[in-house]
Amino acid sequence: MTGAKIAKSIIIDRIKAGTNNFRLGADDMVALKQAKVIDAVFEEMFLVTENMPTLQNDDIIALHQGKLSQNIIIKRIQHSDTRFNTEPDALIALKMAKVPDKIVEVMMKPTRAAKVGKGSTNLIAGDLPPHPQNLPAPARSRFSEPGVYYEEYNPGGNYTQLEPTTTNQTRRGTVGESVANQYTAGMVGTSERVGLANPSANMVIKDNRPVFYFVFSGANRKDQNTVAENIFSGVASPNDFVLIRARVSNRGREITVGRSSSYSSETGFGPGAVPFRFRKISNQLYKVYFDDDVAAGEYAFFYNKGSEFSSSLKLYDFSLQNNTKPEK
Structure with missing residues (x-):
């Protein structure tokens, strides 16, 4: 073919x-x-x-x-x-x-990709040791290149890089939204969703409250042109990113990255957004952490600037397995 x-x-x-x-x-x-x-x-x-x-x-x-x-x-x-x-x-x-x-x-240290079926919540049996939230911040030299890294809390303090996932599977609207818009002159609006084909990320993290480090390049102007297609040019801090919990089905994963109507347009909006905190370590290094345990599920960090969604998106996705059930 x-x-x-x-x-x-x-x-x-x-x-x-x-x-x-x-x-x-x-x-x-x-x-x-x-x-x-x-x-x-x-x-x-x-x-x-x-x-x-x-x-x-x-x-x-x-x-x-x-x-x-x-x-x-x-x-x-x-x-x-x-x-x-x-x-x-x-x-x-x-x-x-x-x-x-x-x-x-x-x-x-090969990590086998998880096979997660429809309806799975990534819940696992058995207690997980708490992730220490006050481990000393690493030096920038610990990281070989810009990117997003998960902090492993085993002896030695390893940092595992999240491989970015490319997608251009952007979908607009649903049948229900289309019908509703016909009757409301566009007031209901249309959602913009991004689909990832496989139902689970390759990067599997077993943690109740994970800690990440965002590594940028350049002492003054931080950019991540290594990520691809200049979408990440001018990235200032983790504040430019949103963490979204994906919906999982037998067709794969899906996140909502925007919504527009005849009256408004929102970027980065979507069910499943998870608040996170961050602390600046240096101009090139930020610690990203959470105030509470994060529910098990499929997640992705994505760049929250809708004006730059002109080509394919790069998302840093991971599969989070732990004992914390998602809220209904």
Whole structure:
């Protein structure tokens, strides 16, 4: 279908609609990449394929040398069983093969993507230890690049980066809104929603009250052009972001990022918005935390400037698993 230049949306819909079990070994993926299969299609294939071949070091080298993107290699790791060798000689071999450090970091501590079904609330059994809210702030040098990092509170104080998720699946309105607007001359308004295909984020956090660090670049003018497409140019602080709890269904996740009517327009508005606090550590580093426990569920930080939603959105999404039930 890719070779026939069928639209990406049609290919993805076909993958979702059919019964598929794709061959996704390293050689198969390299061949698909050479056939110009794009990352978004790879991601859909990962979601519907069970029992993908176990990954080993040689597979990662083959995928990297086959020019698969860093993001896709990481997601392939997260959707697979792995048998990596992380002894010094093996790490040297990965370095000699020019495998990016970020991929090697994931190989050192692979986290399997959670499979969350319809109606799941991400509630887990058993108590979780409380997350200390007063751990010493890390130095900016602890972070390799700008981004959003989760503070792990195990000995050593590791910081795990949330991989941004790209989406251009923006939808406007529902059938009910359309009918209501016909009778009210647009007073009811239309919601703007963003859909994420898979029902659960790859990044799984088990915590009742997580702590994050937002890392910006530049001592004076903070921007995150590394995030993509200049959408994040001029980001000033975490105050420019909103944390939204996604609605989950068998079709995936969905968040409302705006609402407009014939009388008003709101950006960043939507059910599921979660208030958070932040503290400035330096011009480049902010601590983001919560006053209360956060309910289990699927979440995403997104940039709250509707005027810059001209192309695809980048969201920092994560799956939060804990003992805290969401309010009804």
